[in-house]
Amino acid sequence: MPDHPEPPAGSGPTPAYEEFVRLFVAHEGRLRAFVRALLPTWADVDEVMQETSLVAWRKFARFERGTNFLAWVATIARFEALDHLRRRGREQLIFSDAVADLMAAEAAQEADTLEHQRRALDHCLAKLGEAQRELLLLSYQPGARLHEVAARTGRTVQGHYKAVQRLRARLLDCIEGELKRDPA
């Protein structure tokens, strides 16, 4: 069997491709959060997710149907993340194998509560003031740079960083409370 299915030749997606996309999309949220935990910036995450999607498609013929797709693709993502940091000479930011193994295994086993968490986040964001939401919006928009956002909000980089961390901590507490009050 080839390493990846033959590219469809102009007549529509193959069943294998459809299956792959369906699985990938179903697990994308948890996979992305797993990759985020392994990498220090969103630019890194985006690149690794892109590579992971390509490599996973190429290797999809080897995926055993009926087994845990997230565990399979997380293993690929884990090595792509490692390779990504190595290629950029940032080996000092690579987690030990033991940590990466444990994180991958636990990510694959955790329940899919993303939608529940998202609702909790929306609820908690609604409790913040407008200025606080704006600060988060500027900080998390794709392509946001810490220095630029700090300058725009009239804070020092350090002050901006601390303000965002305080909001994150508050949101984490709030989400935890929401999930306890209304478990999935």
Next chain:
Amino acid sequence: MSPADPLERLIADWLGNTISPEDFRILDARLRADPAARATLRRAAHLDSALRDWAARQEISAAWAGADSAKPSLASDRPLTPTASSPFRRWLWPLAAAAAVALSVATYHFGALSAPQPPTPSTRVLADGTVVELNGAAVIAADFSATERRVRLERGEAHFTVTKDAARPFTVTAAGVSVRAVGTAFNVRLADAAVEVLVTEGQVRLQPPPAAAAPGHSPSAPPAQPAAAPELMLAARQRAIVATTPATAAVAPDVATFTPSEIARVLAWQHRLLNFTATPLGEVVAALNRRNATQLVLADPELAALRVSASLRSDNIHGFVKLLETGFAMRAEPRGDAEIVLSRPP
């Protein structure tokens, strides 16, 4: 957990890309030994991921509603860049390209993002053939006569590729700043307190607005005529920022010479998401070549007929080439600095 918690701080520093090597080793040891620490990192990463999705959704919704200009806020001076789309799209499009005609799947794929799309750049061709690329909600008004061509930029940002006509000079005005060209290309961005002009080809004559009366001017004296500011010639790759508020209008324009990559960054808004559905590769290549300095060349004419479905940013030449290599087993070889030759494998 409070922000003062050491583990929370380590995780925040890790996700904020500010962790020291020593702290990273401490974090690694904690994560290895403590399942609760790993759960904390997972929660933090989930939050980070959810916040990014939320920010992308907000940005897209705001762009659609035009809310960025209507509501004063911290984000109100943020330029709307079509490039800042959802993180989903940036890495999911290769799937569609890699598997070629995958329309139904791509629709399902992208259907997960239900928010409306931001306004994309649009192109307007003026009566004289001048091509204007409008960034998002930019607004221009053209007024041509037998002796001159005048365009007023009322809002936003636009790039002008001016048709040569020595008998009818072409002038763009924005907040009192005028930019005059004959046959050239330049970008004008109208901001709250300044106008930014970047010349991409040829040269322009820049006329800043008249300076305000000098401070300390006696109210009882007759009103002074505003002093005409000196003109300025700007050559290709030069960018000028001209202050337009009364308090700063007397400040000389800030002129800098940009590198090609800096110019590309300024003009990145012109790139847009291109969607191709079962489109001949020849057409896709032509569309990309029109928008990029790097040109794709199809060595084998048969390749032009190959049908491709993809959703990609118009400046993502190298990503597209990589996908042709991986998805279609094509060979890609650079030829000189500005061409990539695509061919079938031997």
